[in-house]
Amino acid sequence: MQISYDLTGELDRTLRETASRTDGFNDDFSPEIRPADLRFGDYQANGVLPFAKKYGLNPREMAEKLIEALGEDESMDVDLAGPGFLNFRFTPAFRLAWMQKYSSIHDFREAFQASRKPFRVVVDFSSPNTAKQMHVGHIRSTIIGDVIARLFDFGGNEVTRDNHVGDWGTQFGILILAIKRSKSDLEDLGQDSIAKLEDLYREGNQLIAEDESFRMEARSELVKLQQGEKENIGIWEKVNAISLASFLHVYERLGIRFDDILGESFYRDKVDAVYEGLTKHAICEESEGAMVVFHREHKRFAKQPFIVRKSDGASNYATTDLATVCYRVEKLRAEEIVYVTDGRQQDHFSQLFLTAEKWFAAEGKFLPHLSHVWFGTILGEDNKAIKTREGQPVKLLDLLDEAIARAKVIVRQKNPELDEIEMEKRSRIIGLGAIRYADLSQDRTLDYVFSWDKLLALQGNTAPYLQYAVARIRSIFRKLKMEPGSGEEAASAPVTESENLLARKLIYFPSVLEQTQRELKPHHLCGYLYELATDFSSFYNSDKVLVDDPDVRARRMLLCSRTLLILETGLELLGIETLAQM
């Protein structure tokens, strides 16, 4: 068989081609290539069984015909097993050839991009509200969104990372009320100004909870702001400046960047076009004083309204989200928009997408592919979502600092002689890696209970385990006084069991990456990297690289440098840094 980047795809093509010239098969036949259990081989084809069933044929006979038509192939062994499975096992020579062909991150990138057409995509993520500090609840959107943007980028797409900050919502009415009543000076809030703002916001919430007249007052402050009243605009601007500085501090720590930080306020002069458009095409209607969209054809949204203008005349996030779609189409020429938010907003996005579809269709405009990449809630120890208003939420910055501090205890324990700068660097990379990985290694649609132990566990399927594998490989090359990638020219095919297991695992990387990209679920990549690191650790333990025999040494060096390459490529996609020494 031909050496191809993604061998799942290559086997699929090969079998389809073979079937097309084999009696009894037709276009209905789908090979259904899957990675196989180690006992059976590298890949298996399950497709003969359902095909034979459909046409009333004997599956084993059909499978035999297919094997015969495939003919002898030096690159793999093909077996018929069970009721009609085809098992494929690549030869060590073929594994060697694959490793030789794909030897750099450029090779992977190019091969990955060759199979797909690039597009312009906006990733909308993180999106904290101003006047509040970022807390644990923001970590998932921020990290998952960052990784999704990295995946798109790796795929050669034109990515815009947009932080759709909540700087125009109802919270401002409440906050302005509290600021005015307390006569706070926004120029002089002291050291932790963002925390002061948060306190004021909390006070405001208490006020409106206690007294209906305060609620009215807050609402009118918001309307004044939205109408451009000078004093309120001034307050609003200062609040946003303070908030943004505090966000940027967190992003810097996390190593996250944005192309745009266009808050909801950016669209405030664009919401009238939304009202006009929806009204003109009779997509919206008046209900209980508000302007809403019902989707008659939909079971639930026929009765559950999508409110695009509140009864007090103010816009809300439905309005700005619609205006945002327009902007991203017109100015960014987006072909795809991905929203990374909490799963509790599923209804909102379903309604948003339905409304946008109708509106754009009515206008005859191109609508990008819209998708909602949602994730579960982070829960407290009581199994309830961590609240923002009651109780003290864990500040994101504190969380990161504590992760680093905890990592430092272990780094110091392992390397007591290290100087402070190096100690700090390693602790940061290990601590932040652990935080990121804890979130990414679990299926994003699941809720999880927040706990320090979970986030900072350094054993099992964790970032430090992967970083440790990287450090060990680097250590081997350091001892050899050679760079990874060199000294492998004379490498021969894998021989020992653990060499072959490692090589076998390396070859799976492309199909895992493909699945991760297709489902936008980073945990697939995490699981794979963990398995790879595990196979490497077994190999490391049983097969020494620094041996006298030059043949053995060369072939093991090749395995080391490819493992390193894939681990680092994978971790880079996850936004996790690595170390030469741990």
Added chain:
RNA sequence: GCGGGAGUAGCUCAGUUGGAUAGAGCAAUGGUUUUCUAAACCAUCGGUCGCGGGUUCGAGUCCCGCCUCCCGCACCA
């Protein structure tokens, strides 16, 4: 009530869309270091895949009916 999600080993979770004898980590027990970093490796123990039906060569995965938990459902985002 409608909709979304979850229920798999004592605990935390995978399970590539219907494949072969359901896998990891943690915890527990035992072993491995004059050998490239033991933050490691190897082994043992551990299962009525929530319950009951059904579909078929084959079901943790699909269809039906239940049970439990979390979340959303009119002007917060």
